Amino acid sequence: MSEYLTLKSYASEANSVQSVVSERPSLDTEVAVKLFRNSVTIDDLEPFAGELLTDVAVNEDDTTIRRVVSRALSLINGPTINVPLTLTSQSKEQMLKLTNSVRIDVATAESWVLASEYLKNSWQFQKTGRASAAAVLSDVDCEHLKKGGPQGIKEYALEIIKKHNLDDNLYIYDLGNVVRMFRAWRSALPRITPYYAIKCNPEPAMLRLLMSLGAGFDCASQVELATVLAIGMPSSKIIFAHPCKRRGDIEYAGEHNVEFTTFDTDSELDKIAKYNPRFRCVLRIRADDPEARVPLGLKYGASLEDVPTLLEHAKRLGLKVAGVSFHVGSGAKNMSTFSGAITSARHIFDLAEMMGFHMELLDIGGGFTGHFDENGNVIFGETADAINEAIEAEFPPNSGVTIIAEPGRYFAETSATMFTPVYGVRDRPGDASHYKGIHKDYWITDGLYGSFNCILYDDQRPEYQVLRSPLLEQVDESTVETFKSTVWGPTCDSADCVYKDVMLPELRNGDWLMFPNAGAYTVAGACDFNGINMTRPRTFYVFSDSPIDRDFVEE
Structure with missing residues (x-):
């Protein structure tokens, strides 16, 4: 040899x-x-x-x-x-x-x-x-689950609760859903590179996995920039997508060679000219979907009438305007909003190029939701068709324009399931509408100051399932009575109420509530009010073979 x-x-x-x-x-x-x-x-x-x-x-x-x-x-x-x-x-x-x-x-x-x-x-x-994605899954001790969906995650939760004797908030991330969402995106929107909006959920394993798959990142602060740079993301695949930045944020981005940033006012252009004139500026325009879960146009986005003035000001300052961005709102529903905004972007590209700017980037923002149908396929509905048609008409492949988007909820929402144990129970008198005249109060280890801030700020209505503790005596659910109940968060604030007057089977200290689809705008917005840990829950990672409940036959 x-x-x-x-x-x-x-x-x-x-x-x-x-x-x-x-x-x-x-x-x-x-x-x-x-x-x-x-x-x-x-x-x-x-x-x-x-x-x-x-x-x-x-x-x-x-x-x-x-x-x-x-x-x-x-x-x-x-x-x-x-x-x-x-x-x-x-x-x-x-x-x-x-x-x-x-x-x-x-x-x-x-x-x-x-x-x-x-x-x-x-x-x-x-x-x-991908070798890099395999390395991420190995590094975070991700476990392979042949059975996925809520039932598979529930069974896994029972195992780890018993194994680790858990008694506080925990999250289970199904990184298989992240991979499925990424593949569906690339198939449905092949010309658009997703730049994950890390504000939605900066979970390190999810960031590293998305980077390994080929995603870029949308960042809105110095801390978010530092987070993605620290995991090895090239600055060329980051957009600093905040139209109103602090001086320190601008300087930090310049020091770390982050190239693209958004603006929508003369004031922002003045700051950029003073603190980092090397930025390639992306004009954010207003493009509201009135049906979006969280509309953003009231705060950000230049009106179309202001565009010529903003471009003229950038020209006077000697800045480089390189593209257009918009955001139709988080959880958008009206797909015609995307089409109209893409057409408006084309007009701005033409105007800017006539003024001598080199236009190279179109950022169609966020607003995407990602869920699975009954067969486990990602639901895109008419979104992809409407966007692809508009892009083909206004920015064909030979235009030389790079097209990105800023999905957050799309990748994060279905990736995580949250579990909170019950640690307090009280009976109090109820009116005639209450079974046996009893109203049940329950306390759980997370609340409005924690992951359930999503109820206040993201208009979410989390759906729950009951998980009986594997550390307690098992009960026959057919014999369990149901009561009108209130579920309280753990802080001393009486406004910290997660559910009021909901029907729940009788629970015990140590039983759990399970919340699927808890990955978007939940723990990312939490704080530790009262000194109660709600920002650093125990975290476990799995990779399931299916995102939905289905019968599994062992090979």
Whole structure:
């Protein structure tokens, strides 16, 4: 056998290795360390790093490949290693020239074959198709659930409550739903790159997973910028989409080479000219959907009549206007609003280019909702068709315009299920409409100051399911009586009421309420009023095979 071995050349002789891999299809960090073997040196690994991951990470850029290889090397050696990018796409002959005929021993090659096959056979890679996404799922100890949907999540919750003796708020994130939503987006809106609005839910695992899949980020503050930069997001895939920024935010973005930002007033242009004139400015226009859950036009967005004046002011200041953005409102319902706004953006592009600006970016904002139908397919309705038709008419592919959007709720809402235990019970007298004349009061560990701020600020009406504690004696639900009840949050504020006069089966201290679709604008807006922890709930990650309840037959 040649002393100069590459993964591909050795793979054909690695049948025994592959048989071992097939027995352990899980990308577990502890197992990975054993597979990579402590005897492997950095010098041994560098010539093989590129070929390992280009072989399995289809369509991933060099930066992503390097990040994953560096993580693998850090498992062995501790510090992160910068793998030369020039090695990521070389053939065997080119690699030999680049490495000056470095001799690679059989044991080293075998360890990399094993690691590569192990990765390709792991459920994490098979479910996502990307090495970087597989690494995220491994890093956060994500568990694979064959049974998903509310019932699958409920069964998993019962397991972890019993295992960890839990008695406080917890969130279960189904990262499988994030991947399904991303794939549905790319299929339905192929020309529009999603820039996730992290204000919706800055959950680190979700941010890292979306980045690994190819999403960009919409940020609105210095802290949000720092959050995504810290996980390795290139500044070129960030838009600072706040039309009225503080001085420190503007300066921070400039120091970190964030290129694009939005504006809608002369005042904002003056600040940009003073604190970061290198910004490529994106004019935000008003485009209201009157049926949106949360309309935004009252606060942000320039009227069409003000556009010429704003462009003239930018010209006088010597600033670069590079695009147009709009936001139809969070939870939009009227799809004609998107079409009208895209047409208006085209007119502004034409005017700006006549004034000498180079227009290159269209940002169609947010307003998207994401749910699954009874078959587990993502519901886009007529949204995608209306947007694609308008874009094709106004910004055809040969226009050279980059098109992005700012979905938040779309990715986050179905990704999380929240659980809150009951920790207080009281009976009080009720009127004639109350069963047995009794009104039940229950206290749970989250409230309006926590994740249920969504009731006040996002007009949500969270739906609940009862989860009987696995730590208590089980009850026969057919014998449980139902009472008109009030559910209180944990603070001393009497306004902290989550539900009033709802019908609930009799609950005990230790029973739980389960809230599906709790990922959007919930914990992101929480505070720790009264010193009660509601901003840092216990978090668990799963990846289900289905987003809906369905019968599962074990293979």
